Amino acid sequence: MRITLPLGPVCDPCCHQLSENPIHCAACGRQRPQAGLDARGHPLCGPCSGEHRNWYCRSCGTIDLLVSTTNCLGCLNAARIDHTLQCTHPHLRAQTDSIRALLLKAYPPRRTAFLLESRHSWFALLTDLVRADEPLTHASLDRRPQGMRIRHLRRLLTSIEILPPRDDAVEDLDLWIDDLLAEQPPHITVVLQPYATWHVTHRLRRARGNSPSAAKYARTRIRCAADFLTWLHTRSTDLTQATQHDVDCWLDHGTTTRRRIRDFLTWTNKRGLTTDLHVPWLGTQGLPGHVLDEHTRWQLLHRCLTDPALDLRVRVAGALVLLFGQNPTRIAALSAENITADGSDTYLTLRDHPVLLPPALATLVRDLAGQPPPADEPRPTDTPTWLFPGRNAAHIYPGRLARLLNRDLGLDARAARGSALLALAADLPASVLADLLGLSIDTALRWQALAARDQGIYLAARLDDDNADVGGDTYPHPTR
Known part of the structure; x- marks a missing residue:
């Protein structure tokens, strides 16, 4: 006696879950999606369960709990990927072939289906890039508005060796500096540009194991310098004329983050652009106020x-x-x-x-x-464990x-x-x-x-x- 599960019209999430968790059928001994139980409670596959539905994918012949009446989820994903990533450039076609293999072989079908459906996934961003029919490069990603999706896509393309490795922390900072300098007037750019590129970025490149937090700290110092120079300009004061009183006023009328100006003023003093201006250290001077007993x-x-x-x-x-x-x-x-x-x-x-x-x-x-x-x-083979x-x-x-x-x-x-x-x-x-x-x-x-x-x-x-x-x-x- 066989007892079939009450599958009926199965929704997509349930269908995907059953498809991705195959069992050993008690009747035929093969590993297939479960569709029923025998009299002893042992699992049965679709064809052995007596459930009257089509279990055979028309495209690949796989026995599965089909999403449609003819095709399995993997074949539906493959058809959609082929349609979405159509291109004519031979180098781009080789790149999209690697992405296709990743989505269809490395990722579970349900995850791939989610990526194809989501308008906010890295795949949606990739689709926009492929429509330009140009090879994927770091430069093509740099031309897009920078954000989490771009960084995620860049890491993924690097991990499957479509793009060569690069120091994301420094490269992202370089792009951010270019955008910041484009917003500044010439009298600020002439000072801010060498500080940002020759001092802050250079020090970041020499640092061991650059991290997002290190790049964030670098941006904070550069932004603080830009704000200080802008503030001096509103007071009709040149950097070379800045006094300790100006620095104290700047610090008193803002948050403690303004003390990050210490690094910039140290740099300007060494180059003779300012006098020896004092900025208190941002760190705690005494015993930390909150430590565990x-x-x-x-x-x-x-x-x-x-x-x-x-x-x-x-x-x-x-x-x-x-x-x-x-x-x-x-x-x-x-x-x-x-x-x-x-x-x-x-x-x-x-x-x-x-x-x-x-x-x-x-x-x-x-x-x-x-x-x-x-x-x-x-x-990639050279990735640390x-x-x-x-x-x-x-x-x-x-x-x-x-x-x-x-x-x-x-x-x-x-x-x-x-x-x-x-x-x-x-x-x-x-x-x-x-x-x-x-x-x-x-x-x-x-x-x-x-x-x-x-x-x-x-x-x-x-x-x-x-x-x-x-x-x-x-x-x-x-x-x-």
Whole structure:
């Protein structure tokens, strides 16, 4: 006896879900979409279920729960892609063939159907570009209004090797600078252009591992300089005539972000364009106003190391923030190449030096590194194996990682990082802290001053450790 499922007229979402989750039919033994149950409750495929409908795709012959009465979803997607990506240029045709293979082979049919239907997807943007019948290049993308869709499409085309790799953070900044300079009068452009291109952009190019946050910080400084120059012009004051009083007025009548002008005025002073003008540092001068207390910090760390109900990404990222004071930007960019093993010890390179991980955290890091990358995302052969993968062979966006920590763990990354750095600065000299965690020496010195400790305490503790024949801590210090 066979009992068919009450399929009837199946809506598209249900049809796609059944098609993408095949079972082993109890009657014929083949792997096909489920359409019924036998008397023992075992799954049956469409042809074996007794359901009177067409199960055979007219185009490819696949047995499936068809979207229409004649074709499966994959064939409908293929027909629509062929119609949409029609072109005559031979190089563009080769590029669209790669995109076609991605959509039909790498992506599940339901996801491809969604992309084809959405007017706000990267595929809709790609369709507009293909209509011009010109090869896809970085320059053709640069001519379009810049935004999330352009950046996503650029990353995707780079990941499937249609476009060559390029430094998105710097290139996007160059385009933004061109647009900003086009809006400025000549007397501002003549100063702003060399500052933006020869100083800010040049420094960004030399930075290790450019990130969206680094590019955002660069734009903030350049925009701040442009606003300051515009403000001086409204007061009929030239940059060379600017005084400390002008700077103080500018700072007093705006948000603290205006203190980013410090970098610009340092640059102008070195070139003799201004006198020595003082701008307070934007960072906190004293003890941070909001850091986790030690009890809360250790409670959260214990949960990261022991709670299997938490997302593995949250457990690892949370532990790195709470134990080593790492920020989400640096954590998101970690890859499997940063992990090394020496016997039973596992090390994680946070900057230049490998840091010994506690056994519990080492296990979590290895488990995270062992997870397969998203199966439906294209990955060039030279792509790093990210510990926190995102889409299109990129790592997870740091802001999303910070939101996951806050949502799932209730962890404020900034407060937790401050608490960890205070604890580490109390035990480590500034030079060790800077090298170990990838901090600037000035930042390390500041945290050490906040911790109200000196290097003598650290050296004494190390001498005691060398002379004492005792076991390790529950959570070993990173240098031990």
